[in-house]
Amino acid sequence: MTIAGPAVPRRLPYVAPLPLSAVRFDPASMLGSWQELNAVATIPHCLDNIRRTGVIENFRRLTEDDPPGKFLGFWFADSDLYKTLEAIGWEMGRSGTGQWAEVLSEVADLLENVQESDGYLNTYVQGTAGQERFGRLEQSHELYCAGHLVQAAVALHRGGGDERILAVARRVADLIVDLPLIDGHPEVETALVELYRETGDESYLRAAELQVERRGQETLTGGFGPPYYQDHLPVREASEATGHAVRQLYLAAGVSDLYLENGDESLLKAMERLWDSAFGSKMYVTGGHGSRHRDEAYGDPYELPPDRAYAETCASIAALQWCWRMLLATGQARYAEEMERALFNAIAASMATTGTAFFYSNPLQLRTGHDGSSEDAPSERLPWYDCACCPPNLARLLASLHGYAATSDVSGLQLHLLSAGTFATDTMTAVVETGYPWDGDVVVTVSGQGELAIRVPTWAADADLTVTGATVLVDPEPGAYLRVACEDGARVRLKLPMTPRLIRADERVDAVRGCVAIARGPIVYCVEQADLPDGVLIEQLRLDTSVPITEERVPDDLTPVRLRLAAIARPLDTDLYAAYQPDLPAGTPITVTAIPYHAWANRGPGAMRVWLPVATAR
Structure with missing residues (x-):
């Protein structure tokens, strides 16, 4: 059975996504094991917490003639349930599991019973006295929730053939079609x-x-102002x-989804300009986005x-x-490169090894003495958040992650995310053997025939x-695709340098x-206080x-390659501000361990740095 992935253009794109049923990550690979952890730990954890925090109760109480109590959680809590349902859908398609059949039946009953006759469905508005439909679109997230x-x-x-929830969603969408409104939180567009x-x-x-x-008319003006709500400029003018x-x-x-369907080149040009801004001058080395806590x-x-x-996980x-x-x-390869950067660093860092604790924000430095008592800036991952948007967002991404790995066109198969696994088109199948991202040896064996394109970082x-x-069509060049014309049985071996x-x-x-960051392959590294000698901050x-x-190889799935760095531990000043000295004070040479950034804070809270000052810099 062919199972479509999370973004499947009808109009022929430059390259087309492979069906989810045509991709299988090796369960022993980093991405494959991550999907398995998501299935057995993260999705059940999300469901448990959605029940615990009253999200499902918000629906259930509206089925009673005299709803007891009050709405629980943030006004967009419905979306936490919907993202978890999406994760279940993709996981059903990935593994064929039926373990959540009763949950889906229960939720479908609730949605059908709560939905109003014209399609409207939002438990915050429906269950809170004095709230009007679409009366506070800067804040209400009504279309955002509908989109999820x-x-x-x-x-x-797509994943399980469910028709009931699709019918509910279509009635909601039919209502939106006739609304001359936009939401303060974009999301419904992709949906x-x-x-x-x-x-x-x-x-x-x-x-x-x-x-x-309708965007860019400054109709949304409350709170932090039109830019916060993406209503400050028309999308073709925002650069x-x-x-x-x-x-x-x-x-x-x-x-971008609209361009893929209507071919409006002005939209693509606008998105290319915006991408250059976001990724060219406003992105962290880990692939994180957003540098301000005040308005995220x-x-x-x-x-x-x-x-x-x-650097919110959702971003x-x-x-x-x-x-x-x-x-x-x-x-273009640059887009796949940034997918990989975010995936192996900022996104990977946001989940604990258990799959049941998470970061909401993802700093690149935690100071000694940091007060992590607030969930706005904790020192370690938390099981859940009052604003719980990130955990179920991770769950839905991971369940569908194999849908982002490869594409096809009339020539053959393109591999964008390098992972051990099997990738198939109508004319060829590629079996990839690799320990990437820890090992740079990538071996691809092809059955059938066609052009194989492998991204070279x-x-x-x-x-x-x-x-x-096979015949090499294009030699490997950094930031491009190696292209090989393959016959049945072709074997392509790409060795990527993994020198730190x-x-x-x-x-x-x-x-x-005056600082540097350290990377090995696609992995960004950091230093944690836990790896420093006693008495050294x-x-x-x-x-x-x-x-x-x-390099140091260790039998650890999370940090199989650690790095050993030469450093100098300099004495700390005794005064907050002291007289300038042209020569740096002497320090003690030490050797320190660096671990992958995504692994930090799994041994408890403590100071951490990605960017390290250089010994010769002032």
């Missing part, structure tokens, strides 16, 4: 496009177009990523403080979803290629001037770049 319901319905329909793709009903595509065209990062990225994904927003260009990084997920749509639209300047039973490397930031990133460290970095 639609996406859940599409996933459940309406995908519902059009699933049903063929063009009214949903037209509704999505109107949602985008700088701004406002609430998740809202910006969700809107960009929706606009983008800051100025190059305003990227590591210790104040908000990294939204960035991956946008990059995927831009990849489908253009076939930009950091892989010295990649080595051997080919049997130092990264510097643009001089305009004032917060990390992380703030004392200066990296000695004259000494080569060495």
